[in-house]
Amino acid sequence: MSDLAVFARAADLAARAHVGQRRKGGDVPYVGHVLEVAMLVAEAGGSAEEVTAAVLHDVVEDSDITLDALAEGYGPEVARLVEGCTDDPAWADLPRPERKSRQAAHLPGEPEGVKRIKLADQTSNVRDISRLPEAWPPSDAAEYLEGAERVVAACRGASPALEAAFDAAVAEAMQKSGGTP
Numbered sequence: 001m002s003d004l005a006v007f008a009r010a011a012d013l014a015a016r017a018h019v020g021q022r023r024k025g026g027d028v029p030y031v032g033h034v035l036e037v038a039m040l041v042a043e044a045g046g047s048a049e050e051v052t053a054a055v056l057h058d059v060v061e062d063s064d065i066t067l068d069a070l071a072e073g074y075g076p077e078v079a080r081l082v083e084g085c086t087d088d089p090a091w092a093d094l095p096r097p098e099r100k101s102r103q104a105a106h107l108p109g110e111p112e113g114v115k116r117i118k119l120a121d122q123t124s125n126v127r128d129i130s131r132l133p134e135a136w137p138p139s140d141a142a143e144y145l146e147g148a149e150r151v152v153a154a155c156r157g158a159s160p161a162l163e164a165a166f167d168a169a170v171a172e173a174m175q176k177s178g179g180t181p
Contacts, residue, residue: 003048010052010074011035017063023128025135033124034058040120044161050113053081057117060086084114085121100147107154115158122148123166129173141177145170 014034021030038054046054052074059065060082067086071079084107091099107115126148129136136144152166 003052006048006074007038007052007055010055010078011038013065013073014055014059017059017065021062023132025128025132030058030062033128036124036127037117037120040123040162040165041116044116044120044159044165046116047113049075049077050081050116053078053085053113054117054120056082057085057121081111081113081117084110085117096143097147100150104150104154107151112158115155116162118151119155119159119162119166122152123162123169126166126169126173130169130176133173133176136177138178141173145173145177 011031015031018030018034022028023030023033034055034057037057038051041054042051056070056074056078060067060070067079067083070082087099087103091102094102103118107118126145129141129144133141148166149170152163156163
């Protein structure tokens with residue numbers, strides 16, 4: 001099966017896994033986020049497995065889909081990349097700053113592909129602050145940006161292009177949320 005056909009199946013699975021979910025503060029379907037993450041990874045030269053894992057990076061956290069099912073359907077490399085992007089379920093009820101600290105502490109030992117997906121994920125999340133600044137009170141935006149910076153610091157070196165996209169997204173989000181550029 002071609003890489004495009006595998007990605008199309010993965011995108012369909014992601015759309016079904018995230019059906020009814022919306023991005024913070026708006027009526028934007030959540031699947032737009034995972035598609036944006038996959039696009040960013042693809043544009044930065046990610047492998048076919050990385051792009052597929054990028055579109056699936058939240059399905060284990062947000063649905064009943066398992067890593068075993070991903071390995072069976074998309075191969076062990078895709079499942080391994082998704083696993084590296086998936087938060088430990090024990091972190092679910094932690095405050096955002098603590099979750100971000102744990103994500104950052106976890107990432108240095110992960111493969112470069114996981115780091116590229118996390119860079120793209122954080123870029124997409126930060127872009128949401130610029131797209132819907134009214135949904136992000138300044139203190140929430142500042143807290144999110146601080147945590148995202150910690151996660152991205154743990155991924156730096158994996159992709160200069162994704163790091164530049166993240167840095168640009170932060171500058172725009174800071175400007176739109178009332179911070180300094």
